Amino acid sequence: MPQDLSASSPAASRLRVGLVQMCVGRDVARNVADASRLVREAAAQGAQYVQTPEITTLMETDRARLFAAVQPEAGNTAIAAFSALAKDLGIWLHIGSMAVLAGDGRIANRALLFAPSGQIAARFDKIHMFDVSLPNGEIYRESKSYSPGSEAVLAALPWGNLGMTICYDLRFPYLYRALAKAGADILAIPASFTVPTGKAHWHVLMRARAIENGCFVIAAAQAGRHEVGRDTYGHSLVVSPWGEIVAEAGVEVGVTMADLNLAEIQEARQRVPSLQHDRDFTLIRAGGESALAESQT
Numbered sequence: 001m002p003q004d005l006s007a008s009s010p011a012a013s014r015l016r017v018g019l020v021q022m023c024v025g026r027d028v029a030r031n032v033a034d035a036s037r038l039v040r041e042a043a044a045q046g047a048q049y050v051q052t053p054e055i056t057t058l059m060e061t062d063r064a065r066l067f068a069a070v071q072p073e074a075g076n077t078a079i080a081a082f083s084a085l086a087k088d089l090g091i092w093l094h095i096g097s098m099a100v101l102a103g104d105g106r107i108a109n110r111a112l113l114f115a116p117s118g119q120i121a122a123r124f125d126k127i128h129m130f131d132v133s134l135p136n137g138e139i140y141r142e143s144k145s146y147s148p149g150s151e152a153v154l155a156a157l158p159w160g161n162l163g164m165t166i167c168y169d170l171r172f173p174y175l176y177r178a179l180a181k182a183g184a185d186i187l188a189i190p191a192s193f194t195v196p197t198g199k200a201h202w203h204v205l206m207r208a209r210a211i212e213n214g215c216f217v218i219a220a221a222q223a224g225r226h227e228v229g230r231d232t233y234g235h236s237l238v239v240s241p242w243g244e245i246v247a248e249a250g251v252e253v254g255v256t257m258a259d260l261n262l263a264e265i266q267e268a269r270q271r272v273p274s275l276q277h278d279r280d281f282t283l284i285r286a287g288g289e290s291a292l293a294e295s296q297t
Contacts, residue, residue: 013262019220111123
């Protein structure tokens with residue numbers, strides 16, 4: 001488990017973050033250039049950690065065009081550009097996710113955390129696939145092209161431990177509970193939420209994950225009408241461990257800044273110490289002739 005550094009010194013308890021909100025299109029080179037410009041803008045405003053949204057480098061709904069544009073991690077020009085950018089700016093750069101060709105013939109929706117040295121400090125592949133047909137006619141079948149991840153990832157930053165997740169993972173609270181129990185101080189949830197689900201659930205789910213686990217939540221988002229015709233919700237968020245919205249973007253492309261006091265994590269957990277109160281239990285299904293008892297942990 002990574003060492004918990006959140007309370008190592010007064011300086012380490014203060015973190016300035018930048019959230020990059022984008023409207024990604026079909027041109028990888030242009031998307032990388034747009035992301036890099038906004039990352040530089042955040043760094044110029046003092047950001048020590050910058051997060052970009054899910055699918056930073058490409059939004060493509062046509063499967064053939066998607067596979068034609070995606071590269072493996074080795075020799076990936078976008079990864080090389082982001083590595084050089086992190087090193088040049090001396091920041092922790094969290095690419096919320098990008099499509100990377102995987103070994104099974106599908107694509108990994110992969111988050112990459114670059115250290116100020118430019119080295120990749122952590123990788124996370126999105127675990128939960130968004131397969132759904134919406135009432136407005138939009139159809140999403142992530143599992144058709146994307147290979148789900150199987151490992152939760154906790155990365156050590158100088159200010160504390162970062163739990164890495166992506167978008168639809170948000171709806172599976174046991175993942176965040178596991179990260180918090182393992183020592184997460186900050187939960188990263190870069191996303192590309194649709195407008196209908198964003199309006200209904202974005203704020204309440206982000207606040208719930210923060211409150212349940214006594215963690216900061218940082219969520220950079222996609223926003224606006226994309227080249228492929230998809231509309232995303234925007235509203236990049238930073239939420240405190242007490243569930244308060246610290247910073248929020250609108251629906252425009254740009255950068256949102258926030259200053260975090262990591263001491264608030266311990267304060268929230270002292271006020272509501274629920275992470276210490278998890279208990280094993282047995283689920284009993286009562287009634288009928290075939291009542292079922294399942295052991296839950």
